[in-house]
Every structure is written in C-alpha cells, then in structure tokens.
Amino acid sequence: MTKLKNTETSIFSVISKMSHQYKAINLAQGFPDFDIAPRLIEIAKNSFSKNIHQYTPMTGLPSLLDKIVDITYRHYKRKVSASLNLLITAGATQGIYTTINALVKQGDEVIILDPSYDSYQPSVLVAGGVPVRISLNNDFSPNFNKIESAITLKTKMIIINNPHNPTGKIWDERDFNFLELLLDKYPDIILLSDEVYEHISFKHNHISVNTRPKLIDKTVIISSFGKSLHITGWKIGYLIAPENIMYEIKKVHQFLVFSISSTSQYILSEYLKEVKFNGIAIMYERKRLLFREYLKGSRFKLLPSEGTYFQLINYEEISSKKDTEFARDLIKKFGVATIPISVFYKNKTDNKTLRLCFAKTDKTLTAAADILSSI
Structure with a gap:
C-alpha cells in the first residue's frame, strides 16, 4: 500500500534524463549554470580548516x-x-x-x-x-x-x-x-x-x-x-x-x-555580512531582458515575467500538439529542454505553454534563443 498512489516520476526527473540523453540545452530545471560568487568560494575555502x-x-x-x-x-x-x-x-x-x-x-x-x-x-x-x-x-x-x-x-x-x-x-x-x-x-x-x-x-x-x-x-x-x-x-x-x-x-x-x-x-x-540582496534582482533582470530580446522575433509568444527566473512561452501558433509532446519534440528534434505547464495542474490544463529557466550564462541563453527563434 502506498501513500502516493497516483504520484508519478517528477517531470523534472523525466525531462532532465531526456536532456542528458539528447545533449540538449537544459532550460528546464530551475538551477543556474554559472559560477557562484567568488567571495563565497573564498569564504568556503578559508572555513574548512576551522x-x-x-x-x-x-x-x-x-x-x-x-x-x-x-x-x-x-x-x-x-x-x-x-x-x-x-x-x-x-x-x-x-x-x-x-x-x-x-x-x-x-x-x-x-x-x-x-x-x-x-x-x-x-x-x-x-x-x-x-x-x-x-x-x-x-x-x-x-x-x-x-x-x-x-x-x-x-x-x-x-x-x-x-x-x-x-x-x-x-x-x-x-x-x-x-x-x-x-x-x-x-x-x-x-x-x-x-x-x-x-x-x-x-x-x-x-x-x-x-x-x-x-x-x-x-x-x-x-x-x-x-x-x-x-x-x-x-x-x-x-x-x-x-x-x-x-x-x-x-x-x-x-x-x-x-x-x-x-x-x-x-x-x-x-x-551574509557582505552580500547585498538587491543586486540579485538586477542580475536576473538583465538576463530576463536579454533572453526576451533574443526571442522577440520568434513565433513563440512571451508571457509576462514579473518575478522568479522563469519565462513562459506560448507555442499555439507553431503547433497544436499537447505541451508534454511538444516539450519532448523540442528536446529530440531541436536540443532545448523546457517544462510543460500542464504538469503543474491537477486537471492537466494545456494552454500550449512551456516554462523556461533564464538563470543561465549569456552563452547558454543566446544559444537556446537562436534555436527557438529558428522554429
């Protein structure tokens, strides 16, 4: 008997596995692919001997x-x-x-x-x-x-x-x-x-x-x-x-x-004696604007992104496929991993929308945007 009878493998695990298999650019999971703050590394190195x-x-x-x-x-x-x-x-x-x-x-x-x-x-x-x-x-x-x-x-x-x-x-x-x-x-x-x-x-x-x-x-x-x-x-x-x-x-x-x-x-x-949290939003705002600018000429519709490091894109002018199918196609055929939004709903509402993470290096973002803009 299980307490999580109808719970399936997390979409993040599924998409990440596919992303690795097809060597896709991973904009699916919400984690940065750039280095942490140099000062944080310095403090860490100096701390381990204590x-x-x-x-x-x-x-x-x-x-x-x-x-x-x-x-x-x-x-x-x-x-x-x-x-x-x-x-x-x-x-x-x-x-x-x-x-x-x-x-x-x-x-x-x-x-x-x-x-x-x-x-x-x-x-x-x-x-x-x-x-x-x-x-x-x-x-x-x-x-x-x-x-x-x-x-x-x-x-x-x-x-x-x-x-x-x-x-x-x-x-x-x-x-x-x-x-x-x-x-x-x-x-x-x-x-x-x-x-x-x-x-x-x-x-x-x-x-x-x-x-x-x-x-x-x-x-x-x-x-x-x-x-x-x-x-x-x-x-x-x-x-x-x-x-x-x-x-x-x-x-x-x-x-x-x-x-x-x-x-x-x-x-x-x-x-935390040194970090200024207001700089975090400034950094991600630059990445958000860069990513949106590169996608502006694509056939994807960009939804508002008011906070977090996620950008939603709607693809209904490109395909009528379910978002779960379209997300898999993006990985297999084009080499970009995203998350379909329907998995976040109990009733699997499909608005032909995907979630992309822009907490990535500029190089990663521009490479992904070039691919998406070509679709």
Whole structure:
C-alpha cells in the first residue's frame, strides 16, 4: 500500500534524463549554470580548516539565525526572534514538507493554487490530508471567489507561492487585501507562504507576508538561500513562523533531519555580512531582458515575467500538439529542454505553454534563443 498512489516520476526527473540523453540545452530545471560568487568560494575555502564540522543546534547555527533576524528587519521591518520564530531547513522543500506534516492531520483539507509547485500535494498526502486544487485566473492571479467556495469546516491550510513558480506572477496589494479579508472570516486557517523567489522581482516589488501584520500570526513563510544566492545544490533554506506554530514544526524537524549542514551554515553566516540582496534582482533582470530580446522575433509568444527566473512561452501558433509532446519534440528534434505547464495542474490544463529557466550564462541563453527563434 502506498501513500502516493497516483504520484508519478517528477517531470523534472523525466525531462532532465531526456536532456542528458539528447545533449540538449537544459532550460528546464530551475538551477543556474554559472559560477557562484567568488567571495563565497573564498569564504568556503578559508572555513574548512576551522572547527565547524559537527552538529549545530537543531534550530540552526546561532550566528546564521542572527543574520536572518537582521535581514528580515532590514528588508521587511519585521522583528523576529532567533529562538522562537526561525528554523534553518535542508532547502525550502524540506521546510514545506515539515510544515505540512507538523500541522496537517488526517482528513484536513489544504487548498493549493494551480499551476502549483509539485511538492505541495505529495506532502499533504503523506500527512493524511486532502489536497484541494483550485486554478488561478487566466492571468495567474488568485481567484478569491473560487478559493472561498472551496473552504469547508475541514480546511486547515492555504498554500500561496509569491513570486510564483512556474508563471512568474507577483501578487499585488489588492490580492493581499482580499486574502486578509478572507482569513479574517476563517481565522483558524493557517497560511503557508512560499516566498523562495522573494529577492527576484522586476517591475513590481515583491510583497512579503512579513509586511502584513494581519497575516503574520497565522503564517509560515518559506525562504531559500539556494534560490536567492544561486547555490541550489547546498539545499539550505529557512522558515519564519509565530512561536506556537513553530513549536509544532520543530517537533517534526528534529526527527526528520535534526540539524542542517554545519559547513553551509557557517559559510553563509560569514557571507551574509557582505552580500547585498538587491543586486540579485538586477542580475536576473538583465538576463530576463536579454533572453526576451533574443526571442522577440520568434513565433513563440512571451508571457509576462514579473518575478522568479522563469519565462513562459506560448507555442499555439507553431503547433497544436499537447505541451508534454511538444516539450519532448523540442528536446529530440531541436536540443532545448523546457517544462510543460500542464504538469503543474491537477486537471492537466494545456494552454500550449512551456516554462523556461533564464538563470543561465549569456552563452547558454543566446544559444537556446537562436534555436527557438529558428522554429
């Protein structure tokens, strides 16, 4: 008997395997192909001879927790407690899994907004919960009429993702006003706010739940150093939550991983003394504009990319094939790997749209754009 009866192999695993098989340019998975910051490498080299190789406290290295306290206040003017409100995790996905399994009980319903990151539903199912999948509007903004209609006496949690993967959509002030009104009506619902791309926004500033006093007492916020500092392989993130909720999360965390890589935590605690997060968005904005400029003459339609390092392209003027088939054709026939958007929907909604990652070197982006523009 399996808890994940209808869960298939991740599309990321399938596409990555095909990409490797056909030696395709991989714009599918959301990881950078360029070097990490030289200063981070220098700190790492100087750190390994130090006594930093044993377990850290379960909640995280104190010096790193202190840096997160500073970052949260500097960016969001929110004062958090290192001991009561923070937890270092083995990447954002572990933080999501731990949070859901700490708070969701058998039969509890969790509202997930589609298209959605593929780890949400399996985490709910393992916890014994019931995923309730609600589609976003055509422009990928939240539909609060649909969300409220889905709320029942069993609704335990709503998961939001902002900036949004896979679409790059950013919630605006109006969206948060509606969310606050909704949760005022249903005060027992917990909000899980996945903000791993919080430092990658372009024309519109990212609005964090950290800045919403009406929400913070019922919200778990997920952040990722892997995404913000383009070190995805380090698998290190953190949670911010009110004390009563964090207490429950820590119970599960201690028996799942106990503590996170000591060396990664120490290196980051040193690096965060120097890093400026506003430079991250500037770097990705340049790459986004470069990529869009190269694709401007293609037959693909470029959708808005307000945040994250993803670009959606629509191919309905090129082919009527399903997006899963077209994505495979791109790999086999043209040598470019992308992710079909239908896999992020429960009902496999196919809008003839693919997700591309532009967290790549300029050389990679121009090579991929040249191929796509020739189709």
